[in-house]
Amino acid sequence: xxxxxxxxxxxxxxxxxxxxRAVILAGGRGTRLAPFTSVLPKPLMPxxxxxxxxxxxxxxxxxGITDITFCVGYLSHLIQAVFGNGADRDVAITYVRxxxxxxxxxxxxxxxxxxxxxxxxxxxxxxxxxxGELLDHHRGSGNVVTIxxxxxxxxxxxxxxxxxxxxxxxxxxxxxDEKPEIHSPVSMGIYVIEPAALEYVPSDGYFDFxxxxxxxxxxxxxxxxxxxxxxxxxIGRHEEFxxxxxxxxxxxxxxxxxx
Numbered sequence: 001x002x003x004x005x006x007x008x009x010x011x012x013x014x015x016x017x018x019x020x021r022a023v024i025l026a027g028g029r030g031t032r033l034a035p036f037t038s039v040l041p042k043p044l045m046p047x048x049x050x051x052x053x054x055x056x057x058x059x060x061x062x063x064g065i066t067d068i069t070f071c072v073g074y075l076s077h078l079i080q081a082v083f084g085n086g087a088d089r090d091v092a093i094t095y096v097r098x099x100x101x102x103x104x105x106x107x108x109x110x111x112x113x114x115x116x117x118x119x120x121x122x123x124x125x126x127x128x129x130x131x132g133e134l135l136d137h138h139r140g141s142g143n144v145v146t147i148x149x150x151x152x153x154x155x156x157x158x159x160x161x162x163x164x165x166x167x168x169x170x171x172x173x174x175x176x177d178e179k180p181e182i183h184s185p186v187s188m189g190i191y192v193i194e195p196a197a198l199e200y201v202p203s204d205g206y207f208d209f210x211x212x213x214x215x216x217x218x219x220x221x222x223x224x225x226x227x228x229x230x231x232x233x234x235i236g237r238h239e240e241f242x243x244x245x246x247x248x249x250x251x252x253x254x255x256x257x258x259x
Contacts, residue, residue, distance in 0.1 A: 020135055022065050023111055026053065026123035027073030027098045041075040043123035044082060045235065048248035052235055053079070053123055055248070057089060063131045065119065066091040071107040073098040106207040108198060115195050122189035124235040126244050127228075129190065134226050138192040143224035144216060145197050148190035150232050154182045185225065188232050197221070 026043040043053035060068060068091050072079050076097060086093030096110040104122070108114065117139065119131065129148060138146040162175035191209065200215040201207055216223050231247075233240040 020065050020131075021067040021069070021114070021116070021118040022060050023069045023071060023108065023114075023118060023120045024053070024056065024123045025104060025107060025120065026070045026079055027076070027102075027107065041072075041079055042236065044075075044078060045124075045241065047126065047235075047241075047244050050248075051082070052126060052244075053083070055126060056121070056123065057083070057086070057091060057093075060131065061089065061091050065131060068092065069094045069096060069111050070123070071096050071098060071110070073101075101206060103206045103208040103211070105201055105209045105212040106205065108193075109201050109203065114193075114198060117195075118193055120191045120193055125189045125232070126235060127188065127190070127232040128230045129188070129228050129232070134190070134228075135192060137226050138224075141224050142222055143192075144194045144221045145213065146192040146224045146226050147213075148188040149185045149225040149227050150188055150229070151227070152184065152186045154184065156180055156182065185227070188228065189234070192226075 024043075026041065043056075044051040047055060057068065060066075068086065070079060070083070070093060072095055076095070080095060083089070083093050096107065098107055098110070102110075108120065117135070119135070127148075134146070134148055156179055158179065160177045160180050161173055162177075163171035164174050166172050187209070197212065197216060200212055200219065200221075213223055233244045235241045235244060
């Protein structure tokens with residue numbers, strides 16, 4: 001067992017994470033990683049000697065989460081060929097197929113049996129997040145949805161003007177920032193959700209997680225964030241895909257210097 005999987009495992013089992021179900025969104029076309037994703041779905045892109053999705057499933061299993069549903073679409077037959085029903089990985093895997101683009105929250109209406117607290121996550125996320133700790137925080141928070149969150153610095157490629165309106169076509173320049181950086185908390189693409197939140201997912205059409213959060217907030221439901229400062233890589237970005245391969249190829253667990 002890798003260090004990445006072993007460390008969260010004992011803590012997660014102590015907190016009873018074994019009863020939690022995970023839904024993994026694995027149906028996208030992965031256009032940001034083209035042309036590689038013309039032949040492979042993004043979750044099957046290789047990281048070291050395994051695919052992204054194999055690492056994610058292993059991490060969930062070692063946290064005691066063994067009931068997993070894949071929401072699939074693009075090149076879904078390849079994902080099913082690799083994972084089957086999950087028995088050889090000591091998990092139980094089921095599939096729901098998106099016949100059209102449903103967004104990031106829309107596929108949840110296709111998944112049967114979401115009647116207890118569950119995790120939803122993108123299938124292209126690599127992290128050392130302790131899922132047991134995330135669940136423990138959620139269960140004590142009163143949130144209907146908890147979003148795993150990380151602070152990121154976003155660099156803009158443009159000079160940004162600060163303007164004061166003057167007339168219909170003109171404005172007074174009050175400042176000029178050359179390629180500024182924005183520091184902001186961002187969603188990691190990992191959510192803990194209560195079944196009650198599903199009442200706000202419409203019965204058809206395209207529906208993203210930001211739409212769900214807006215609907216929940218509009219109904220005065222409580223949505224919270226869990227701040228995480230450790231490793232998190234969005235493999236849809238070329239530079240983070242390359243970094244993940246460097247980390248996992250070096251030591252097999254994604255930790256810097258093998259730690």
